[in-house]
Amino acid sequence: MTEPYLRFDGISMVFPGVRALDGVSFGAHAGQVHALMGENGAGKSTLLKVLSGVNHPSEGGLWIDGERHVFANAREALAQGIAIIYQELTLSPNMTVAENLLLGQLPTRHGFIKRRQLRERALGILADLGEGDIHPSTKVRELSIGQQQMIEIGRALLRNARIIAFDEPTSSLSVQETRQLKRIISRLREEGRVVLYVTHRMEEVFDMCDAVTVFRDGKHIRTHASLAVLDHDTLVSEMVGRDIEDVYGYRERERGEVILEIDAIEGRGLKAPVSFEVRRGEVFGLFGLVGAGRSELMRLVCGAERASAGEVRFQGQARRFASPGEAIRMGIAMCPEDRKSQGIFPVASVADNLNISCRRFFRRWGVLRDTRRERANAEAYIQRLSIKTPGPRTAIGTLSGGNQQKVILARWLAEKIELFVVDEPTRGIDVGARRDIYTLLFDLTEQGKSVVVISSDLAEVSSICDRIGVMRDGALVEVVPRHEATQERLLGLALPA
Ligand SMILES: Nc1ncnc2c1ncn2[C@@H]1O[C@H](COP(=O)(O)OP(=O)(O)OP(=O)(O)O)[C@@H](O)[C@H]1O
Ligand SMILES: [Mg+2]
Structure with a gap:
């Protein structure tokens, strides 16, 4: 197999009283959707924040396309083609869709924003995302959570990010919005980008991911390069460190009046x-x-x-x-x-x-x-x-x-x-x-x-x-x-x- 496009190399991240990441090393390939799984607090979001330059690791670094990086801030990570769609959305609710999409790269002339060009670029990307119904001059706060997420994805696409990470994207999406997100992710894979995908939903991993890495208590437990021979129970026990036969544990009970x-x-x-x-x-x-x-x-x-x-x-x-x-x-x-x-x-x-x-x-x-x-x-x-x-x-x-x-x-x-x-x-x-x-x-x-x-x-x-x-x-x-x-x-x- 070829070298991974992105490699985490011995990353540790210590907060007061917590070792959130402990010597994490693994690689993710271009043209693959790589799931990150683990219990609450296992370190998934922290790892993404290291990748995006928001957190500065106490030890270790990243290799991207054969070059070593430790990002000092989010801008440096962005310049290397990294975009993260966070658990909490980061759009500016009172700005328009178009402004949010092109934030930081608004087309200007003599210091004035070129409104028409802004609108056209926004329209193009919205159509591309299958969100042709959203008007570029709508305020972001009027959109559904799913639509807001599409705008975040649009922003990553506009910057031509090579590495796109999603932190539990479907947890607040409707069934239709989830389907649409899956289509977009397949496309990102076909275009040869690295997609990192944090989720707690097992069926999503088997349904749409090519590889999966499991974390537990800040440690890298295992990377499965293929899901072909992996089963649900193995994955669960790697995550929680013990066997859980039945997650739901339904109990027969008496019911009263x-x-x-x-x-x-x-x-x-x-x-x-x-x-x-x-x-x-x-x-x-x-x-x-x-x-x-x-x-x-x-x-x-x-x-x-x-x-x-x-x-x-x-x-x-x-x-x-x-x-x-x-x-x-x-x-x-x-x-x-x-x-x-x-x-x-x-x-x-x-x-x-x-x-x-x-x-x-x-x-x-x-x-x-x-x-x-x-x-x-x-x-x-x-x-x-x-x-x-x-x-x-x-x-x-x-x-x-x-x-x-x-x-x-x-x-x-x-x-x-x-x-x-x-x-x-x-x-x-x-x-x-x-x-x-x-x-x-x-x-x-x-x-x-x-x-x-x-x-x-x-x-x-x-x-x-x-x-x-x-x-x-x-x-x-x-x-x-x-x-x-x-x-x-x-x-x-x-x-x-
Ligand atoms: N800024 C911070 N200050 C102190 N501790 C932090 C900080 N950020 C994260 N942590 C701690 O680091 C650990 C890992 O947190 P992280 O958010 O990465 O977990 P996660 O795997 O994303 O969990 P979840 O599935 O619940 O989102 C947790 O114990 C958390 O409390
Ligand atoms: Mg998290």
Whole structure:
């Protein structure tokens, strides 16, 4: 085989208290899609930040096309043809699509931006990406997450990047957007670029990647140059360092009386009245494509949005929650999908972030904070959800993406709640930790609590839910019991007729 176009050579990266990367060496070939896998906090994003010059490795360097580099900053990396599409998007929301695409290389004349040329170049690249519907003068903040990601990719293409790295790109994309991304990635491969692809989704690795490298605790575990003889279980055990027979771990349970009854509810985001019920001890799934109205439906139920008609009965009583706060007091909580923007305090500690919404339960005499109990609570959840952090007092902003996610989820689980509505609970979360979260959900239902899981992950809903309501275009099309819920059936119901 030819020399790899890109080679990581003994890279170590030390942060205070954490060795994020520990002597990582491996190569990636041009014309290949190379997956990077590993548990939350394994070092994947850190490696990409070394590649892009954002992080300066404590040891080691890179070889690109036979030349050694250690980048001092992102500009130097860019000049070597490296582009990263990060976990958090980096566009300027108040600038237009065209300006974002051509940022740093705006066509100018005598210091004035040449508007027409800007527009034409933008139109060209948008058409190229199959996003001909996006207008170049639209503000970026008006685009969907998927469209924003396409703009980031467009930016990389315009700079003719030879090495393009994606950090969990599909975790916030719809099914259609994911398909489109796959097409673009195949094209990048055909054009002979190096594509690095960080993902937690096993099926994506087998479906679209040529090679895979596994990390664990900052160490390079193994690079598989071909996926031909690799199987799913081997890959999982390399990632987590032990065998996991069944990630989902579904448990048969008793189900009790109806706890939540929705009767012909109507309101924003719904195009038809919706009725269904949830039993005590049940895991009820809401599956559908992005935009089908699942979150909107549950926002109406939980008082985040006002219903225009219909009735909600919770624990036998008709309820119209005036606010999510009131719903929480009555025992229903919705853990929102967009957990990042809904309240991470990056410089505050893990413990403070975890205790924030449930603090009132830990107050002695109503006023004083019981820091000892808060610490204990934080430590308990750090352990239950295997949150990777040096300790409860570490600033949450320094945790890896998936671990931040777990802290926010724990915040909700710590509440005194009878029915949890969790929106995309395992987005960005690795296999081992997924198992922890599912175990926790089953524990809750065994204690007589109920769970509504909103999810776009077919394998997840069909594996962990007792019944699955499928939504399409603002309506509930059908409620499918577990034993009939094949992935084909669910997807068939969810896709436009
Ligand atoms: N700026 C920083 N300061 C301190 N520690 C950091 C910093 N950036 C990353 N770390 C630590 O380095 C380790 C690796 O983090 P990294 O973000 O690379 O993980 P990851 O593999 O991308 O995980 P995920 O799948 O959750 O995104 C983690 O323990 C994290 O807390
Ligand atoms: Mg990451």
